[in-house]
Amino acid sequence: MKKAIVIISACCLFAFNAAAQQFRVEGPKDERTMDMRPEMSEFYSPAVPVVTPGDIQTASAPSDAIVLFDGKDLSAWVRSDGKEGMWVVNGDGTMTATRGMGSIKTKENFRDFQLHIEWSAPEEVKGTGQGRGNSGVFLQDMYEVQVLDCYENETYVNGSTASIYKQSAPLANVCRRPGEWNVYDIIYTAPTFKEDGTYRTNPYVTVIFNGVVVQNHTMIVGTTEYIGYPIVKPHGDGPISLQDHGNPVRFRNIWLRKL
Ligand code: MG
Numbered sequence: 001m002k003k004a005i006v007i008i009s010a011c012c013l014f015a016f017n018a019a020a021q022q023f024r025v026e027g028p029k030d031e032r033t034m035d036m037r038p039e040m041s042e043f044y045s046p047a048v049p050v051v052t053p054g055d056i057q058t059a060s061a062p063s064d065a066i067v068l069f070d071g072k073d074l075s076a077w078v079r080s081d082g083k084e085g086m087w088v089v090n091g092d093g094t095m096t097a098t099r100g101m102g103s104i105k106t107k108e109n110f111r112d113f114q115l116h117i118e119w120s121a122p123e124e125v126k127g128t129g130q131g132r133g134n135s136g137v138f139l140q141d142m143y144e145v146q147v148l149d150c151y152e153n154e155t156y157v158n159g160s161t162a163s164i165y166k167q168s169a170p171l172a173n174v175c176r177r178p179g180e181w182n183v184y185d186i187i188y189t190a191p192t193f194k195e196d197g198t199y200r201t202n203p204y205v206t207v208i209f210n211g212v213v214v215q216n217h218t219m220i221v222g223t224t225e226y227i228g229y230p231i232v233k234p235h236g237d238g239p240i241s242l243q244d245h246g247n248p249v250r251f252r253n254i255w256l257r258k259l
Pocket of ligand 1: 058134135136144146147243
């Protein structure tokens with residue numbers, strides 16, 4: 001029975017991804033998306049295996065990196081909505097996603113890169129599922145690598161920590177306990193586009209989560225939508241953006257190397 005569920009889920013995911021690749025979707029009002037509900041693109045099996053990470057030392061920025069946050073200020077960032085006010089810098093080398101401020105993004109745009117970013121979910125556990133320690137790292141402001149507290153916290157696997165949101169479940173759940181620090185090292189190759197706006201080459205991403213590969217050269221098939229199919233939108237270089245999902249997730253030591 002369990003095997004059957006796994007096979008059915010895998011087939012659904014394959015069909016979903018195949019559909020997303022096959023069609024260019026013009027926008028969220030695409031007729032195929034109109035009647036969809038969020039849960040129609042959420043998968044619960046196969047489960048993501050839990051892996052306890054080994055000890056890793058955090059890596060300070062190498063000499064050729066662009067330092068995006070060194071703990072002192074957010075001068076490399078702006079609010080995505082362009083309004084006044086900013087996320088809180090805490091004075092201990094960290095900053096906090098600040099409810100109501102919306103997402104923030106880097107002032108500079110990037111193409112292919114290696115991104116190092118550290119994050120910590122609130123030590124005081126509040127909420128469940130997607131409501132617990134939720135934030136996100138958006139590559140070129142388009143494609144979300146999920147940030148979520150999945151330490152003994154169940155949710156749909158393709159929305160769990162280090163998923164490519166609603167597209168690709170991670171290969172392992174390497175979450176440390178709430179309040180402890182997690183490390184993402186993200187290697188990203190930007191897409192190229194045909195004249196008709198579809199991908200000539202898709203975006204690809206590798207994610208190393210606390211020293212464990214959890215996305216292995218994963219092909220991204222479009223934007224990471226909450227409801228419905230991924231959307232293919234032509235775009236050029238773009239910023240790194242961090243999501244305000246209403247949870248006070250902290251970040252530190254963010255740097256990027258152009259590739
Ligand atoms: Mg998120």
